[in-house]
Amino acid sequence: MSHEVLTRQIGRSRIEASAVGLGTWAIGGWMWGGTDERQSIDAIRASIDEGVSLIDTAPAYGQGLSEEIVGKAIKGRRDKVVLATKCGLVWHTTRGNHFFDYDGCPVHRYLGGDSIAFEVEQSLKRLGTDHIDHYITHWQDPTTPVAETMEALQRLKTQGKIRSIGASNVTLTDVEAYLAAGQLDAVQQEYSMVCRDLETKLAPYCIENEVSILSYSSLALGLLSGKVGPERVFEGDDQRRNNPRFSRANREKVARLMQEIRSIAAAHEATKAQIVIAWTLQQPGITFALCGARNPEQARENAKAGRIHLSREHISRISEAAKRNLTDLDA
Numbered sequence: 606m607s608h609e610v611l612t613r614q615i616g617r618s619r620i621e622a623s624a625v626g627l628g629t630w631a632i633g634g635w636m637w638g639g640t641d642e643r644q645s646i647d648a649i650r651a652s653i654d655e656g657v658s659l660i661d662t663a664p665a666y667g668q669g670l671s672e673e674i675v676g677k678a679i680k681g682r683r684d685k686v687v688l689a690t691k692c693g694l695v696w697h698t699t700r701g702n703h704f705f706d707y708d709g710c711p712v713h714r715y716l717g718g719d720s721i722a723f724e725v726e727q728s729l730k731r732l733g734t735d736h737i738d739h740y741i742t743h744w745q746d747p748t749t750p751v752a753e754t755m756e757a758l759q760r761l762k763t764q765g766k767i768r769s770i771g772a773s774n775v776t777l778t779d780v781e782a783y784l785a786a787g788q789l790d791a792v793q794q795e796y797s798m799v800c801r802d803l804e805t806k807l808a809p810y811c812i813e814n815e816v817s818i819l820s821y822s823s824l825a826l827g828l829l830s831g832k833v834g835p836e837r838v839f840e841g842d843d844q845r846r847n848n849p850r851f852s853r854a855n856r857e858k859v860a861r862l863m864q865e866i867r868s869i870a871a872a873h874e875a876t877k878a879q880i881v882i883a884w885t886l887q888q889p890g891i892t893f894a895l896c897g898a899r900n901p902e903q904a905r906e907n908a909k910a911g912r913i914h915l916s917r918e919h920i921s922r923i924s925e926a927a928k929r930n931l932t933d934l935d936a
């Protein structure tokens with residue numbers, strides 16, 4: 606393992622951030638069986654101490670809770686953090702497109718200009734900061750023209766409230782619309798060894814247009830951490846409880862993959878999760894890998910993956926092992 610932490614630029618923004626980013630969805634508790642604030646703050650600080658600058662959150666993660674916890678954790682360390690948060694999943698209005706209910710309260714996908722202007726202020730307050738480094742439309746809103754959304758985002762940029770613009774859960778057509786309307790620096794999409802759809806069209810398009818890709822659920826919600834054994838049970842509202850991705854058959858397939866990458870991990874004095882993350886970061890177009898962590902141990906382990914460089918031979922051995930073991934996975 607080298608001592609250099611891998612950093613990359615977010616699109617054309619000139620903002621440099623650690624290639625391994627800390628994701629804080631689970632830290633918000635919702636859909637993850639709850640959260641522990643002390644452990645979460647320690648996890649965020651452990652990431653920063655290990656050289657992770659990119660921290661990703663969203664208002665929707667526990668309806669403000671994740672942002673509040675991030676705000677507490679980065680107090681006094683704001684200058685070490687490239688802060689990413691999102692807009693467009695709203696519960697202050699029922700405009701836009703109904704998405705889901707949270708505790709009986711409807712949440713809509715809405716990216717109207719006034720709503721974005723309102724949302725950014727709420728996020729700045731919860732995060733305890735005066736600017737957001739990377740501001741992302743969380744889900745796309747079919748009721749608002751992208752040009753209106755981009756105009757609102759560009760205004761925030763001019764005001765110094767945000768420094769770069771991203772879009773998440775997009776199609777290729779969405780990306781084209783964003784680029785036609787202004788400077789889109791990154792997309793945030795699900796990507797991991799078990800979810801590789803973007804490789805065919807989106808990634809080549811992003812490379813060509815200098816749009817970064819932040820992979821999310823890079824460890825497939827923890828399935829690829831190398832630590833979800835057959836006995837692991839998920840409690841409460843943890844989304845993994847009834848998710849076919851965590852079936853016994855899938856866990857066995859992943860265990861076989863882990864067995865096959867064991868020697869590569871040993872050669873790098875690394876864990877299997879670190880090899881999975883390093884592999885992700887070396888896939889074409891993948892600029893940043895967001896990985897969730899709930900405690901300092903997970904945070905440190907994931908952060909250190911940013912110091913591993915895999916040879917071409919190792920990459921292709923891992924890819925072949927993934928192909929052998931993970932095709933036909935219920936994911």
Ligand SMILES: NC(=O)c1ccc[n+]([C@@H]2O[C@H](COP(=O)([O-])OP(=O)(O)OC[C@H]3O[C@@H](n4cnc5c(N)ncnc54)[C@H](OP(=O)(O)O)[C@@H]3O)[C@@H](O)[C@H]2O)c1
Pocket residue numbers: 627628629630631661662743773774793794820821822823824825826827828830832878895896897898899902903904906907
């Ligand atoms: N834009 C979007 O729509 C969107 C959607 C999803 C995610 N995201 C972003 O991407 C981030 C990462 O994705 P994710 O959190 O969904 O999934 P992930 O990173 O694939 O998995 C995170 C979970 O895996 C387990 N884990 C992580 N590192 C581990 C380690 N070293 N050892 C053992 N277990 C480990 C932890 O859960 P346990 O401890 O409970 O096992 C953790 O909460 C999110 O936090 C969020 O910021 C964005």
